Structure formats: structure tokens, C-alpha cells
Amino acid sequence: MKKILQTLTIAAVLGLTGCNDSYLERLPNTEVTDATAFTSFATCSNYLANLYQMFGGGYTSFQGPAIVSGALGTSTRDIYSGILTNYGAGVGNISNSYANQTVTIPTSDGAYSNPYYWIRWANIMLDHIDDPACTDNERLHLESVARFFRAYAHYSLLVNYGDVIYVDHLLSDTSEELTKARDSRLYVADQIYKELTWCIENVQDNLAEPNMLNSDVMKAFMSRFTLFEGTWRKYHSVDESECSSKSYVTGNTLLQTCASVSKELIDKYPTLYKGNSQDIHPGKGWGEMWTSEDLQEVPGVLLYVKYVENYKMHRLGHFEHIGSASLEMPQSTVDLYLTKDGLPIHNRNVKHYDYDPETKSYKEGATYDYANCNMYRTFRMRDPRMWQMIMPPYHVLGQGDANTYKLDESAGGIWMEYINQFSPRGIYNATNGTYRIPNWASGYHQIPYHKALPSSNWAGNYLRNVPNVSLSNVMSDAITSAGFQLIYAGAGYQRGKSGYFVWKHHASWDKQDQNYAMETSDKPVFKIEEVILNYAEAMWELGRFDQSVADITINKLRDRAEVGLMQVSAIGSDFDPDRDQTVDAVLWEIRRERLIELMGESFSWEDVRRWKKADYFVNKQHYGVYLDNVAATFNNGKATSGGTGILNPATKLEASESELATMGNCGHLYYYLDPIKAGKGWLDKYYLRPIPSDELLLNDQLEQQEAWK
Template identity: 25%
Template sequence: MLISDHDIILLTMNIQKYCVFTAILLTMGACDKFLDRPPLDTITDQELSFSQTEMELYSNKYYGSFQTFNGYDLGIFELDNASDNMVSGDYNYNARLAGTVTVPSAGGGWDWTAIRGINFFLANYHITKEAPALVNPYIGEMYFWRAWYYFDMMKAFGDLPWYNQPLGTESEELYAERISRSIIADSILADLDKAITLLPAKGQAVQGRLHRDVASLFQSRVALYEGTWEKYHAGTPFGVQGGQPDRYFRKAVAALEGMIQSQAYQIGHAGASEEDYRQLFNQTDLANNPEVLLWRKYDRALDVYHFAQNYFGVSDKNTGLSKSLVESYLCTDGLPISLSLKYQGDHTIKDVVANRDPRLAQTMYTSGKPRVVISGDTVSKFTVPDMTLESRLRNTTGYQLYKGVDPAADHTAGDITASIIFRYAEALLNYAEAKAELGECDQTVLDQTVNQLRNRVEMPALTATVGFVDPNWDFPELSGLLNEIRRERRVELACEGYRFDDLMRWAATHLIQRPMLGAKMQQYEAIKNQFNPILDPSAIPTNNQGYIAPHWNSPARDGWQFDPEAHYLSPLPQRELTLNPALRQNPGYLQ
């Protein structure tokens, strides 16, 4: 399914014709304190009929919350800056990771605007005169959107108030304490149960809109997040009293079981294309791709395009793949680099990718890869990473992002590379992890999930016994199977924005506090003349072992300054604490 930005443009134009909606939005944005303040009393049911068209327009505006290409933004591919997968040139890219977060006076993500608008819809849609078959999909969308925004809030703040009705300015609920995150998680999952019931099947959905499978995949994401949070944060200030992680793991499994058993979605197969994995991310049309659940389409004819490929093709936009990510890829014999005789070392990038999981060479640039293709002819090839461009464009590590690049993109007229929003690989990985957490991940489960992803790139299958012990596992206290499922998740979803949430829910962010490094600099000594002359290559910082160290001269020289006693959650803004004395600040921050 696709989401056309043209729909959003039409919404912007058409919304002006629906003054009532504009009035609602302006009213709702006027006061931060009254979190669920309803529209003014003068806006009545007589003015808003909740017709099918009005419902569609109302829901359309929330589609902009999906992370996609926008202007010169690299979309999902930049989100992994906030993790150990990529190294941003700004050590303070994510304040929680960097350890620089402070209690804000206001804002700070404590924003209820979207939820307020959704609650108004859900409290009033019953007045519609339309047939249920026409409007149920939009009602289902609104339950999805409330779950979407509440999940973001829960990840940031943990315990929350639960608002599911428009509240008056003096409603007692506005001054209540926060309730346990487990109750919030249950409420989110209940909203998604409603969404799944009301949304149409994929084949029956209007082109470009949410459908049942998207809600099911998102439900598994929420359930897996809360299950692992409750399990791995148990006994810490962020734990849940009386937590029941297995209950959430079973919900994650149940959300996906029908989708996986139906085989309605398929992962690309070995031999389909030499770079089938990478090419998934540089298509302009994914309508017939059996792996994609939801995507966004761009169209120059509709004046809807972006310029992300300008940065993809030239640099990493002040970021680069980390040495840690690169070292996580297995060798072609199915063994990690610590154990495999096939590993060639990391003296050069050519050595790094030799005999490795093909997804590595399809995720980062290697010598000879096309940079620019015009009319089928390769006019520019990759030789050295763009480490010497101006600071906002440069590659930071010597490992330059290739995943998502379309060398044939038109850099002058605007790019129309599609954005993937939900894909089946996540469903397989969520299912495998939840089953492993329950102790139910046998060979049948692995062959249905992880090994489907490995088959695409002709990697050896993962067995339930694993068959080795990696001395460099990030989580040595866990089973080999869980370590390898987590490795597979990191590799398959690399640079797609999942890693930060994974580290936070696993209570593992403080475990990966290591220097953020890149490639060995020595390999470029003989070809310095190929670097852009803006910066002398000798000025690129390196550590004592000769690895590029972008933050060698910053406070993050030895790794992020993440505080495990505070930074697993964000602080509540001081203004909200003052307005509502019943609120308590999150652990590690002063009240």
C-alpha cells in the first residue's frame, strides 16, 4: 500500500474549506495545560456531520507523522544516528544518549495536541449518518493514531495519564497522577484491537491508507517493547511493579501469527537479484512488492518529490556507519568475525566485506560501486568516502552509507525514491524474538522467520542450538539464541531507525558505552590526492590504534555519557510539574 504526499497536499488545500476543522485545531493548540480541552462550545454537532469525506480529511493530517523522505532529509536512514549503528558528527545528536539532557521549562515532548484531536473525533463520530461500511475504516484509523501517539509518549516518559475522552477545563483528570505504563500499554493494545477489527484487509483498503496488517504489525511492536521493558528493567527505578512480560510476548506472537501463517507476504529469495536486499530501498514504486505493507509514493507530476538522493549519493550527511555495526555482520560460513577463518581483517574496506554477509556490502559503499548513473551509463564510481567535505555533509567514519542510494536518481528535477514505512521483515523479527523470550523458538520458528531473511542473501541458516559461543556477544548473560536473533535484527534493520528503541527496551544502552569508531585511516594514506581538498586528511581524528574517531576531541571520546540511572526516560517539563502537583518527575532528574 502507498501513501501519496499528494493526499496531504490536497488536505492542506481542502482543509481551508472546512472551517470547523481549522477552528478545532486552533482552539486545541491554544493552551498546553488543558491536555484534552474540547473545541469551543459554539462548535456543535450541527456544524460537523462526520461525513465520510470529513472523516478522511480529519485522519489525513496524521499520516505526516510517519518518518519518510522530506526535502533533503534522509528519513529513516538518519534515525540510527541515535544509536551505536551510526556516528553523527554532532556528539549531542541525541541528548539522552549524550548525557546532556536537562529538565525543560516547557515542551520537551510532553505534547498532547494530536491525542486531543483524536479524542474529539472518537467522542463525536457517532453522529454520522453514513453507512458503517463507509466510515468504519476511518474510525479504525483514529484508534490506530491514538495508539501511535500514546506509544511515542510512553517510550519517552513511561507512566502517563490516560485520556480517552475530551475533557473540560476543570476536569479532575487533568490534575491526576500518572498511571503505570503497563496500564497505558494495555490501553494502547486495546485501541489497536479496535483498529484491527475496523480497518479493512490490505486487498480491500483504499490505496495508500492504513489497513489491518499494518495495525497488527504495529501491535506486535508495542507488545514486544513493553514485554522486554518489563523483563529487562525489572528491579531498576524504571521497572514495573508486578510486571508480566510473558503476557506481552504472547500478545506480540498472537498479533502476527495469522499474517505469518497466511504467507500473504514474502521476503525476496536468493538469486532474484545480486543486490535484492539493497534494491528494496531505492525503488520508486513498491505497489507490487510482496514484502512491503505500507509505503509513501512521490510523483513529480504532482509536484511531490524530495532531494534525499543528493546527500545519499555524495556523502552520509555528517554521519557514517560505526565500526561496531560493521563488525556485527557474520561471515559467509555463519560464524562471527571472532571465530571465522574466513574473516580477512579490517585493514581495508575491501578486506572488511570479503566473505561477509552480503547485506554488509549492500549497506555501505565499497570501491567501484556506482555513484551516478545517467541513461544506464555509470559516470561516477565510489573510490574514497567523503570525509573531507564541509562538516554538515561529510562522512564521519570512512564507512559510507550505500543502503537507500539510487545512483540513477535525477538530482536536478527532484527525487521520487519511495519511502518504506512498514515491511514484513520486522514482523518476522518481532515474532522470532517474542517466541525466543517465551522459550518457544524452535527450528520451525527460525525457518519461518530469521532464516527467511538469511535465505535472501544466501547466508547459512540459524539453528536453534546456534552452535558457537561468540566471545564478543553484546549480551553474554543471555542465551546464544537471543544474542543471534538480536544480531539478525540489527543487521537486517540497520539504519532504519529501530536500534535506539531496541537498546532502550533491552535496558542495554549503558552496555554499549564504547568509543565510537570507524575504519582504519591508514588505507587512505596512499590516495590522499583523491580526497576533496577542503580538509587535509591528516586532520581527520584517529585513535591510538589508527581507527577514525570522530569524537576523539569531544566529551564523547570514550563513548556516550548515558546515565543508566536517569536517561532511560525523558524528564517531564517543569511547567507541567508546577501546574499539576500530583505529577512526579522521572527517576534521576530533580523535581
């Protein structure tokens, strides 16, 4: 029974499905009646298993991970925040709908309606909580699980809308909640807080099956909720005057709770996953969290999505192999990554390194600008989490067919820098020195490394060059043999506009198929890394962040990632000259760590909104990799049919031929318009979603968000 429940609720209920699957259309799988659903602990548990679908993200529309089996993976809301981009929009446009001011009031919105669906499902169980023939402890456990999910759904409403109608009992056609005004944010948050507190105190861990709700998962969610709401109130200057008279929880108490409950979990889960012992990649523990076949024994994973071969599989990695992939990283986010020494790229003490192809080693070298240099230098001696998130640069030589290649050792071996630090993909032929990549659709490509270079698509067709941009330029081995960097691979897959291609779920040991989900790598839902970051931030907000806190939070994450440790005393106002100067220098580093550690998990959208810093992130202009000799790299100096394809940093537009010449034939790939220069940009009304117009018609007591009227 335990194995069946675990598989059904985690693999099937949480599992990724094809684009046409609809949980709402399929549930319930069999007719549920009072006579059959609530007779015993087992039948009630089966009923509650349906609620695990909320962790799919798409049905609640709030922070991470939003499990989407598609081109954007788990990163949908990281695109809203501007941390990542969807390259589907044409060059010279504004791709982010918030930056482009194209967000409108919807007629209907699942972010509003779906949570109420799940709240009703939970309330049905609670309405029948006395029905099953079971022990008192079993009844407490059932009630705790149902109430947890009710709190979880209310939180998703709070995150998106602020004031919402709170529903704590089963509604009928005549219930007043159907025609009442929204409850205040303070009231809703207080109810969520009290509900979660009750659940943590009453859930029966001895009755919780593996990879199901228990007190630790509930504490992890309490940590998430309290940090969000506590910081939202601070940075949005929420009036808490009624908290005292109505005994509502205050923002300060929320942050205190975040700190205490997070510390409990940190103490209980002191070990971070450091990856497969055979894997050679730097920072492998961070990357393998998303590509491992089984997370059951991975330390600190509190709840995860389970996949089983031939039963329930997904396509997250597959989408990163094919032409449908549309997720990449802009230069502004690349610049957030620290050097391997743990310093911002423009810190006065930052070091720069030269690569020696002969010894495959680095030594400190001449100064250059990490933000304005070719891709090989940009990646050099940086936080390895960047390498795990973005495909590193390389070039290989074609051998007459789509699956066979040779390593390119021309130009002194400079194109081998990152292939040497990963591992060659494919089967080596010692006779002629070639590699051949098998067709992944025919079997698993079993090697002990979760990422390998060169990359390939599902059919084993190798990707000749990275970066691989959608703007074509001449592709010639003569260019690389002369020492000039290519930006084009001659392939229609694994490409973009920036040159920084995201490969977070890209795994060498996963089977791929053109049409079917074939991957079995598990995906985390709650993990200790998020809790660690919650604790660090809450402690700073409470004025209690010091070196001892940094050591058990930020430095624990950096140690696993193989990055230089944080020295709090060294972080002065000039530590990072690129930071938002309105944010305290230490807090900026805590937030940076959060953005990097949780990159691609959809947390950043909620983060930049609760910090009230969406304008800072969303309004950035997105542009791509730097080319240090455009004339040599491009055919006749052109990357597009209409211009040079290079950004003019002065005009923030595509450089003309003459402008490029004055720039020394160097610059970043032109990508998207600057939102502010284009007369667009973030509007403060976007901090909360508008109420769907259909909901206003159904309930005349509902009022539209003030900023949206």
C-alpha cells in the same frame, strides 16, 4: 475518490517536506466545523486522513522510520543508540549527546505535546462518531481508524515517558485530565492493548482503501507494541503486582500476543521482495525496499509513503549525494555484519578470501582480521546488506573534467573489486575508454541498477575515491598505482570521518537537483520484515525459539540477503567471542539480525533501551577504517595538523608519531573520544525522557521522572 484520498493522505500527508514546512501550522487546510466535517463517511474519512501525518515520525518521536528529508535521512535515532553517527562533531569530541551527558530537561518538547495534539484530533472524531449519515459498518470503520491513531499516539508517549496521562475522551477547559497526575505505565499499556484489540476486530477491510489502515497494518503495530512493552517489563524488572487485581495485561501475555499476531501476518505474507530482476547487486531486495519508485506491488509492504513526480517528492537520496550529508557508520557497527557464510567475523570457523582481479572471483586465502584490515578486505565476502548500506571502496582516474573518468586498472586491478560487482555509472565512450556521468538535474539517469559506482553528486561530478574522509591527505594516482589505499577523494561531498559513508537511499534512477526535491522512490512504514523479527524475538523470550522458528524468520531474511543460514544448534557460547557475554548466544544473534535488517530505520534507539543495553552500545568508542600502511598513504605520515590521525588502541587517543611507529604504521582512523575514558557515558536516567518543565508549571500534579529530579 479513492485515488485522490490515497495521494493526499499518503503522498502529501506522509510525504517528506522541506525543513521549513510545518504540518502543525498548516492544519486544518480548510476550516473544519461540526456541520461540514462529520456529515458522511466520505467527509469523516477526509478528516481522519490528517492523522496519517503521525507516521512521519517527527510528530510522535518514536521508532521507525522517522521520515526526515535531511542529512540524517531515516536514521535519526540510530545515532542516539550509537549504531550510526553524525560526523558533524569535530574529531576528538563525543558526538552523541547521550554518551556526552549533555541531555537536559527541556522547557518544551514535541515528543510530549504532539501526541496529545493527535489524541485530541482522534477524540474529536470519536465524539462525533454518531453524527455521519452512514452504515453501521462504515461507522465501525471510522471508529476503528480513529481509535487506532489514538492508541498509536499513546504508545509514543509510553515509549518515551513510561507513566503518562491517558486521555480517552474529548477534553474541555475544565477536564480533570488537565490537572491530574500521570497514569501508571501498566494502565496505559493495558488501555493501548485493549484499544488495538478492538480495532483489529472491528476495522472493515472491505472499506479500507489501498495503502490505508486495515487489519493487517493494525496487527503489525500490535506486533511492534507488544514486543516493546513485553521486553521492557522483563529487562527493566517492572513490578506487575497490580496487574492481577486490576486485570491489566501482563508482560507475558503481551509477548504471547506478539507471537500469535506476528505469525498470522507471516503466514499471510510468505514472500519477501528480492528486487528488480535486471539488478545485479547482491542482496538487492533489501536495498531496493528504499529506492523503488513504486512499492504497491512489493510483497510484504503493508503501508508505505507514496511519492509522485511533479506532485510530491523528497530529497532523501539527494542528501546522500551532497556535502550536507553527515551520516556514517563506525567500525564497531561494521564489525556486527556477518560474513557471507553467516559467521561472526571472529568465529573460529570463519573463512577469509582473496580477490582475483583477472577472473573477478574469490577464493579462500590467508587468514586476516576483518576488524583490523584495509577497507577492501573488510568488505570482502560480507553480508551484502553492508554493501547496500555503506558505499564500497574503489578508485577511478580523473580525465580532466568533473564528469569524466576512467576505471583504474592499476596495481593488478585491485581497485576494481567492487566496481566489478556493481556497475559503472555513466555513459561509456568506447573510443577512448572513458565514462561520462550526466548532470542529474537535467534528467533521470535511467539504468536498471539502483546503485552504481563510482558515486557522484547531483551535478554528475564523480567521486574519485572511497573512502573519502574529511581529514585531507595527499591525493595521488601514484599512490594507488603503487598498491597503497587512499582515504581521500579531493571532494567536499559524500565524506565523513570514519570512511564508512552511508548511502541507504542513494539510487541511480532518481533525478537529483541542488535546490529542490525531485525523487519519487516510495518509503515503507510497516513491512513484514519487522514483523518477522518481532516474532523471532518474542518466541525466544517465550522459550520457543528453535530451528523451525529460525527457518521462517532469520533464515528467510538471510536467504533474501544472500547470507549463510542460521543453524541454531551451532550457536554455542563461543560462537561470537565479541558478543556481550551477559546476553544469551542465540538471543545475541537474533538481536544482531534485527539491528542489521532494520539498519537506518531508527528502530535501534528503542531496541537498546527496551533491552536495557543502551550503555553497551552508546558507550562504544567510534573510530574509522583501518590503514595498513600509514606512512605510504599519508603525506609525511600525517592525517591531521595536530597528529597522526590514527587511533592508539592502548590509550584510546590519537597516536603520536612514536606510538604510530611502534604500531607498525598501521591502525584505524582516529574519530571520537572514548566516552568512558573521557569521564562521560550513558546514564540510566536516559532510559526515559524528562517531563518538559513547562508541563510541570501548567499542571502541579505532574511529577518529574524520579531519576531526573
